Amino acid sequence: MRLAGEGPELWSGQRLIMISRADEHRPLARFGATVAIAENGTAVLVIGGIEGHIIGGVCLNEIWRFDVDLACWEKLPTPSWSPRRGAVPVVIEGQLLLVGGTGLDARPLREVWAAECDRWRPTTWKSITANAPWADASHALWVPRFDGSEFGGLLLIDSLGALWCSRDKGKTWTILLDQLPFGRGAEQVAAMRYCCNFLVVVTMSTKVWISKDAAEWISADGGRDPHGLVLGDAGALEGPPGLRCQVTDVVSSDSSHMLVVARHRDTCQLTLWQLSITRQDRDRDRDRHAFWRCLVPRIQIYPGFSSVNQLVAAARAELETPNGREMRAVFVEFNPINEFTIWRASPAAVDQHRAMLDRLGASQSKVDHCTWQLHIMGALLPQMGADWVPRGPTKPPPTKMVWQDDIWTYWH
Numbered sequence: 001m002r003l004a005g006e007g008p009e010l011w012s013g014q015r016l017i018m019i020s021r022a023d024e025h026r027p028l029a030r031f032g033a034t035v036a037i038a039e040n041g042t043a044v045l046v047i048g049g050i051e052g053h054i055i056g057g058v059c060l061n062e063i064w065r066f067d068v069d070l071a072c073w074e075k076l077p078t079p080s081w082s083p084r085r086g087a088v089p090v091v092i093e094g095q096l097l098l099v100g101g102t103g104l105d106a107r108p109l110r111e112v113w114a115a116e117c118d119r120w121r122p123t124t125w126k127s128i129t130a131n132a133p134w135a136d137a138s139h140a141l142w143v144p145r146f147d148g149s150e151f152g153g154l155l156l157i158d159s160l161g162a163l164w165c166s167r168d169k170g171k172t173w174t175i176l177l178d179q180l181p182f183g184r185g186a187e188q189v190a191a192m193r194y195c196c197n198f199l200v201v202v203t204m205s206t207k208v209w210i211s212k213d214a215a216e217w218i219s220a221d222g223g224r225d226p227h228g229l230v231l232g233d234a235g236a237l238e239g240p241p242g243l244r245c246q247v248t249d250v251v252s253s254d255s256s257h258m259l260v261v262a263r264h265r266d267t268c269q270l271t272l273w274q275l276s277i278t279r280q281d282r283d284r285d286r287d288r289h290a291f292w293r294c295l296v297p298r299i300q301i302y303p304g305f306s307s308v309n310q311l312v313a314a315a316r317a318e319l320e321t322p323n324g325r326e327m328r329a330v331f332v333e334f335n336p337i338n339e340f341t342i343w344r345a346s347p348a349a350v351d352q353h354r355a356m357l358d359r360l361g362a363s364q365s366k367v368d369h370c371t372w373q374l375h376i377m378g379a380l381l382p383q384m385g386a387d388w389v390p391r392g393p394t395k396p397p398p399t400k401m402v403w404q405d406d407i408w409t410y411w412h
Contacts, residue, residue, distance in 0.1 A: 040319045041344070044066040045063060066342055090140045099111075110135075110137075133175070193249060210290075249314075250314040
């Protein structure tokens with residue numbers, strides 16, 4: 001379901017009802033904005049950025065909040081921090097931290113700001129530190145200390161490839177490594193997660209590095225061709241997504257594996273992968289390898305999706321609604337010419353998509369408008385658990401589904 005996007009109208013609701021948007025009350029196109037999705041998939045924040053051209057444009061200190069359930073934008077009060085782009089969002093125990101970024105005159109900001117984030121609505125900000133010792137921040141991650149964890153705190157990788165740690169939520173910092181074995185050139189960090197009791201880093205060339213203590217890092221590629229694809233026993237593609245990919249990590253509370261959306265920079269083709277860290281030898285904790293499994297080898301995209309569009313954020317969650325428990329997936333797409341587009345889907349909506357495609361036939365052009373979320377949502381949602389298992393492409397559609405002729409009409 002497309003909730004917000006560029007065009008003469010905004011579509012929302014179970015039956016995709018058009019909502020007027022004449023007042024333009026939404027974040028217009030901007031470069032370098034920070035996008036953060038609530039852990040339960042109920043809201044999206046668009047923070048800062050540059051309006052206009054990325055060179056010579058106007059740097060912003062706006063915060064916009066999109067309510068996924070109400071399908072509406074809200075401009076939050078102007079924060080006390082200065083205009084910036086490219087800041088890193090980190091959620092720590094109910095607080096939203098804004099780490100680093102680039103300010104006016106392209107000046108790196110070595111700042112940390114924090115705000116209470118009740119209902120994913122940060123309004124009152126306070127400065128944690130105004131002059132951190134690291135260079136401009138590239139990635140940051142909060143790792144709580146718990147049983148089985150040998151460390152804890154706020155970890156940060158800077159633009160020089162150094163690793164820093166703060167145990168007081170960004171106030172003071174200690175350097176852990178002067179130079180990581182990755183982080184620069186072709187091996188810039190694309191995603192960093194805490195997964196399977198390991199820190200896991202995926203670089204832009206889809207190489208995988210893991211660490212148990214944040215001090216010693218091991219390549220998890222296992223000597224395989226880091227850019228080769230092989231056909232597994234079940235007929236599924238195995239291996240890294242490929243060279244020169246834009247990698248988007250799918251935020252999820254499930255730490256047993258990572259979901260990665262990879263977009264090839266040359267062909268713009270999107271694929272969805274599951275990344276697991278497996279142990280070859282039970283007695284050797286160091287003997288870990290990255291195992292890639294392709295869930296969707298070719299994500300069909302709607303007409304108009306071009307090389308300038310980017311998938312900037314994705315998340316999946318399980319939440320309670322008035323109608324019961326809902327498995328939800330949300331992702332945010334950005335076109336610098338237009339604006340941000342936000343999509344949401346639940347299992348019922350995805351299954352309706354599939355049944356509709358069976359009913360109308362995939363050869364009809366108007367169906368292409370629906371296949372984008374069909375493929376990506378159909379892949380994200382089944383990973384949530386066994387309560388809903390999507391039917392395969394050869395399985396007949398549900399027989400008890402009540403059809404309404406105008407339920408999918410937003411492509412007109």
